[in-house]
Structure formats: structure tokens, C-alpha cells
Amino acid sequence: MSLDAPNDDRSGLRADARRNRDRILRTAVHHFTSHGIGASLEDIAKAAGVGAGTLYRHFPSREALLEAALREHQLELLETSRQARGIADADAALHTWLTALQDYLRTFNGLPAPVLAAVKERASPLALSCDTLVTITGEFLARAQSHGHARRSVTANELFLGALGIAWVLDKADAYGTTRRALEAVFAHGYLRDGDDGADGGSI
Template identity: 45%
Template structure:
């Protein structure tokens, strides 16, 4: 009987995450938690048992998203074209980054706190993306002077612009395409002013 409860609790947990992801994509991080519970087919008490605060739910969603992006990057390491694999992953990263409009400072603090689970998930995802970048650089498709931190900052900027320009279909793809032209291996190295 206890095993059935654990499986049921896990199903509720996964269902809550899936519905919350949709609700936050539609309404931002201030989406109604009562509505999330209702749409997931559970009571508000069940939601709060799994996620005692809105921040806990957001952290679980972000951690789950980071884990999925890490797994995706690891899978793309075997793709035939390192350049295409990197662009595929960057598109998915940018699209996922637009989901959580209005993150509370408490979640951002957890993301920066080195001992937090959320920080660890983000770090693992970024490291997997770094391996995709290194593979593309080793193949000669991407300039060698580009760092993973710089590339991720570019994608974060693209995601932010896309979020601010709601309704412009294809903007992420267009901006990533222009950016990819800039980080192509046949470009001269970037020098920073002193």
C-alpha cells in the first residue's frame, strides 16, 4: 500500500510541475497556485505539501529544466554536426529561458548560492553546454576565442530581447542565426578595449 502512495505522490509531483510550467509560461511567475493545483487535478494542500512556497515550486521547475537541458546537451554530443548540435541546444536554451518572467529575488539568490540544488543543476547544464561548444570549436566550426560564459550571456540576451518583443515569431531563431554568423570560426578574434 505504501508503494502505491509513493507512486501516486510522484505522479502528483510530476503533474504539478507540468501544469505549473504551462501556467508560468502563460501568466509569468505570479500565476495562480490555486489554478495550478486545480488544473493538475489535486487540492491546494497537495501542491503545498510538495512545494511549500511559490519559490520552492519555481526552483523545482528551473532545476528540472536545467536537468533536461543538460541531458539534451549530453545527447547532442554524438550528433554528426557539432555546429548544428550547438545551435540546436542554444535554441532550446533560449526558448526555455523565456518561460520564467518575473523570477523573485529569492529564486535568483538560490541560483547564485553555490551550495543550493538549483545552483548545482545550473552549473551542470552550463558545463554540458560548454562541452558542446568545445566540440564545435575542435571541429573548426566555431571560433576558438569564444568562451562558454560569453556564449551563454549572448543567449541570455537573446532570450531577454525575445521576451520583451512578444509576438515576433521566429525572433529567437533569427537572432541566434545572426549570432552564429558572428561566432563562426572564419571571423577574426575579438579584442576588448583596454
């Protein structure tokens, strides 16, 4: 995922190979949406009408298939980032971005796990996407910090990991007796009362 738009890996493919790849990808999106990121790759290949070998020629790993399946959502997220840059209030802009980021990280059930792994494992096909998301998060954070809304001690990577953690539990929030609003309030303001932690105050 680049700062402008994801690349199209179909260039240079024969027409029949391109059709196979597109069919696999459409099927994968459907299965990941229905069954989460652990959906069977064999079932995806079968439903797409191709053999497992064909699937792996186009997508050598589950992470590679996930990265491709996320691209439409990545474009939507990038568009949100562009719109958020136009928000005059730095705090509101950061909040808009973090909300959109959390929603993106919930595209498929279980997605935070491979994204977290990609933060550590640089060889993952998802690693470049993570780098971009952290970079954009850093842009909004730096603006909020320069306007006095966010603590200087917070880093873009920490804020990204916090958003990832919130995304991980949001689908289960109701089952555990909480809400998205409550979780985001703790994420944004901490759990200390104003003044309890000195100069930092407890805000982001």
C-alpha cells in the same frame, strides 16, 4: 538536474501525500504555462484542492516549484543533447544545442529571470540545473573550438548567458521589429564585418 536524469522527489511519500504533490505539480505547470512564472501560488494551491501549507510542505519556494515543473522539459533537453552529440559537424552540433537551450529557457514566460538569479545565487533550487546546462554548453563549445569553429576566448558561462539573453527577448521579437533568425545571427557572428576585429573574426 543531473547529467543523466532529474531525481524523483516523490520517493518515501505516503500515497495521499504523493497524490497531493502530483496534483499541485500538474496544476503549477498549467498556471505557469498560462500566466508565466509569476503565477499566484495561492491560486495554484486552491486549483489543486489543497491549502497553502500543503503546497509549501512539498515546495518550500517558488523556485522549488519551478524546478519540479521544469523536469519533463529537462528530460527532453537532455535527450536533445544526446542526439546533438551524434552530429558530425561541431558547429551544427553547437547550434542545435543552443537552439534547444533557448527553447527550454522559454518554457514559461519570464523563466530567464529566476534562471539568471540562480546563476548568482547558489542556494537556489534552480542552481544545479544551471550548472548542468553550463556544463553541457561547455562540452559543445569545446568541440567547436577544437575544430576551429569557435573563438578560444569564449567561455561556456558567457555562451550560456548569451543564450539566456536571446531567450529573454525572443517572445517579444516581433513587437520590436526583429526576428529570432536576426538575433541568433548577431549572437553567433557578432556585429563586425569579417576582418574588422582581427584574428577573432567575429564568429562565436
